[in-house]
Amino acid sequence: MDTNETSYENPELLISPDGLAERLGVSVGAASRSAKSTDPQAPTVIDLRTAECFAVGHIPGAVHLDLYGLSLIDTDPAPLKAFLWIIGHLLMSRGVDAERSVIVYDDVSGIRAARAFWFLEFFGHPSVQLLDGGVTGWERAGYFTTTETIKPDPKVWKVVQDDTKVATWRDVNSRLGNPEAVLLDTRSEGEYCGTTVRAKRGGSVPGAVHLEWTNNLDRDGTFKSANDLRTIYEELGITREKEIISYCQGGYRAAHSYMALRLLGYGRVRNYVGSWKEWGDRGDLPIEKP
Numbered sequence: 001m002d003t004n005e006t007s008y009e010n011p012e013l014l015i016s017p018d019g020l021a022e023r024l025g026v027s028v029g030a031a032s033r034s035a036k037s038t039d040p041q042a043p044t045v046i047d048l049r050t051a052e053c054f055a056v057g058h059i060p061g062a063v064h065l066d067l068y069g070l071s072l073i074d075t076d077p078a079p080l081k082a083f084l085w086i087i088g089h090l091l092m093s094r095g096v097d098a099e100r101s102v103i104v105y106d107d108v109s110g111i112r113a114a115r116a117f118w119f120l121e122f123f124g125h126p127s128v129q130l131l132d133g134g135v136t137g138w139e140r141a142g143y144f145t146t147t148e149t150i151k152p153d154p155k156v157w158k159v160v161q162d163d164t165k166v167a168t169w170r171d172v173n174s175r176l177g178n179p180e181a182v183l184l185d186t187r188s189e190g191e192y193c194g195t196t197v198r199a200k201r202g203g204s205v206p207g208a209v210h211l212e213w214t215n216n217l218d219r220d221g222t223f224k225s226a227n228d229l230r231t232i233y234e235e236l237g238i239t240r241e242k243e244i245i246s247y248c249q250g251g252y253r254a255a256h257s258y259m260a261l262r263l264l265g266y267g268r269v270r271n272y273v274g275s276w277k278e279w280g281d282r283g284d285l286p287i288e289k290p
Contacts, residue, residue, distance in 0.1 A: 009265025048112035057145030071250035075168035097155035105131035108221025199280025203287035247272035
């Protein structure tokens with residue numbers, strides 16, 4: 001386990017390159033083994049990068065799943081239900097079920113992997129981890145990538161949905177002005193201030209606290225230490241006893257801050273999956289420009 005994991009409240013949510021290599025039976029300096037594992041206990045490893053990046057080289061045994069283009073701009077019950085069904089189906093098509101642990105990764109500890117992590121936790125998967133540092137950290141540690149691909153083995157998984165981990169526009173609207181809740185804007189400064197407009201309206205949710213998601217990471221693309229993360233969040237009044245609802249443009253960056261707060265042991269964290277694209281497009285919802 002990496003040294004910067006040791007003081008996290010939930011360090012088991014991350015796995016280091018060495019930890020993953022041990023799970024996969026891969027050695028430093030050794031050529032990549034055959035990608036297909038016959039070990040029934042081997043984890044399902046999912047590469048969330050683009051197809052082009054996956055084709056150039058990926059972690060042995062990984063399957064590819066690019067969820068980046070799948071977003072939701074209406075969190076009313078019917079479209080939310082349909083959207084979540086699609087995501088659950090795609091995960092199962094890549095071999096995800098409750099019997100094997102799942103490890104997700106990105107180029108670094110990025111937003112694509114964090115969003116997949118959030119989906120899996122929302123669906124109640126019992127064992128999901130994010131590769132800290134992503135494939136960049138994997139290669140930096142001396143492990144090889146491969147271009148060999150495997151055919152995913154589709155599974156049937158009876159998912160459950162933890163509604164305490166997701167937020168809709170109604171949830172956000174009902175928390176406006178509530179001192180026991182924090183609305184966390186994880187976008188860029190320009191988006192938060194309304195100078196960069198990516199919906200019908202620019203600005204932010206009234207009362208939202210701004211902390212861009214990139215503040216969660218060290219320069220090497222791994223998550224910052226628990227002490228550093230805790231200091232950053234607590235100085236903004238984002239404390240463990242409050243309910244935190246994170247948002248961005250489409251739930252990707254928000255999922256990254258969800259992950260950071262989960263590492264710190266925050267018990268009530270939600271991802272507003274519709275995020276600013278939904279909120280900013282709706283003329284009936286209030287906005288502000290700090």
